[in-house]
Amino acid sequence: MTPFCTRLDLAHPIVQAPMAGVAHGDLAAAVSAAGGLGMLGVRGDASTDWVAEQAAIAARGGRFGVGLLLWSLGDGALLGHVLEHGPALVSLSFGDPAPYVSRVHDAGALVASQVQTVAAARQALDAGVDVLVAQGTEAGGHTGSIATLPLLQQVLPLGAQAGVPVLAAGGIATGRAVAGVLTMGADAAWIGTRFAATREAAFSAGAKDRILAAESTDTVLTHVFDLVQEADWPAQFPGRALRNRLTDRWHGREEALADDLPDVQEQFRDAVARDDRDVAHVYAGQASGLVQDLPAAAEVLTALMDEAATSLQRVAALLGDTGAGGHLSR
Structure with missing residues (x-):
């Protein structure tokens, strides 16, 4: 331990x-x-x-x-x-x-x-x-x-x-x-x-369903959801989330988002209420694909x-199978 x-x-x-x-x-x-x-x-x-x-x-x-x-x-x-x-x-x-x-x-x-x-x-x-x-x-x-x-x-x-x-x-x-x-x-x-x-x-059920359907390539590291929710996260910590229509439209266009923010916020709030995760956020990592x-x-x-125990046992077996000089034998 x-x-x-x-x-x-x-x-x-x-x-x-x-x-x-x-x-x-x-x-x-x-x-x-x-x-x-x-x-x-x-x-x-x-x-x-x-x-x-x-x-x-x-x-x-x-x-x-x-x-x-x-x-x-x-x-x-x-x-x-x-x-x-x-x-x-x-x-x-x-x-x-x-x-x-x-x-x-x-x-x-x-x-x-x-x-x-x-x-x-x-x-x-x-x-x-x-x-x-x-x-x-x-x-x-x-x-x-x-x-x-x-x-x-x-x-x-x-x-x-x-x-x-x-x-x-x-x-x-x-x-x-x-x-x-x-x-x-x-x-x-x-x-x-x-x-x-x-x-x-x-x-929510919709968020969980999106994780189950996601591949590891389906995430984006973005400030979009923080801007929409007016969350004061420090700039050095963007959020990794599953890509959706909101990030596809606004990620990389944050200055333009600021100009349209009231309308986007209304869309976002409505999506959260309906559990529409193609607009509302799902913060999830690249492990979603697993x-x-x-x-x-x-x-x-x-x-x-x-599974960890099985993997560690394999490592122990490999280390036990060493030849002269401590190298793994082939």
């Missing part, structure tokens, strides 16, 4: 990503009850009642985590409400976590931070975080521009030097991928899109670990 799993008493090195709008209490509880770490995704405008309700549901599965957006925290009142409900892990991402780390530690929780560059990893370590999450551009939702494997290879030595575990995020939807990042030295896999297409996920079914979250976790 990895140090991260031992510290959080996890049976499996799987963390369900805190996807805002998708990762509510039911999903977090299901993942935690199955031996992983389930997490709530909390928007910056979440009410105290919503946080209390969803945290109580998540806690039914055991220990749980919460993901927060640093750029939306302001005076930290929302963080205070979250900490009242006893999360085991708080993810502070997309900004500098330094102003908030001590508050989380004082509440007895660990701090994780998703990082998209080496500079962001160093900043998070300087802030005193307990866990780094190397988030590659393959990930669904808001992310950076570096792929998971190059980023993970750069962040792992930084984590090792600081004595901080590193988790891998972005493009992980199979047990083979879980085994791959564990073999590289990651302490766990941080998985979003695969858990977004489960029965417990709070995604998602073919809509099982329970616990079934996903079991399948991931079964």
Whole structure:
């Protein structure tokens, strides 16, 4: 078992990503009850009642985590409400976590931070975080521009030097991928899109259907949906979403979109109300092309670990089959 799993008493090195709008209490509880770490995704405008309700549901599965957006925290009142409900892990991402780390530690929780560059990893370590999450551009939702494997290879030595575990995020939807990042030295896999297409996920039926139908080539890294929703995401974090009519028309034409924004916003709101995902957004990663079914979250976790175990056994067999000089025999 990895140090991260031992510290959080996890049976499996799987963390369900805190996807805002998708990762509510039911999903977090299901993942935690199955031996992983389930997490709530909390928007910056979440009410105290919503946080209390969803945290109580998540806690039914055991220990749980919460993901927060640093750029939306302001005076930290929302963080205070979250900490009242006893999360085991708080993810502070997309900004500098330094102003908030001590508050989380004082509440007895660990701090994780998703990082998209080496500079962001160093900043998070300087802030005193307990866990780094190397988030590659393959990930669904808001992310950076570096792929998971190059980023993970750069962040792992930084984590090792600081004595901080590193988790891998972005493009992980199979047990083979879980085994791959564990073999590289990651302490766990941080998985979003695969858990977004489960029965417990709070995604709409239309959104889930779009993920099931998508290929890995059907995503786009875009600011369009943030502009339409007037979300103040920092410019360095575009959102990876499934392409649709809205992105096909406006991606790369953001200045023109600003001129037509009221009309587009009306179309968008109507599409959300009708669950028309050919106009409304579906934030999902390149792993969408690997998602073919809509099982329970616990079934996903079991399948991931079964396949990971098989893959790791194969690696162990290959390493055991070495000849003189330590090279794999042919």
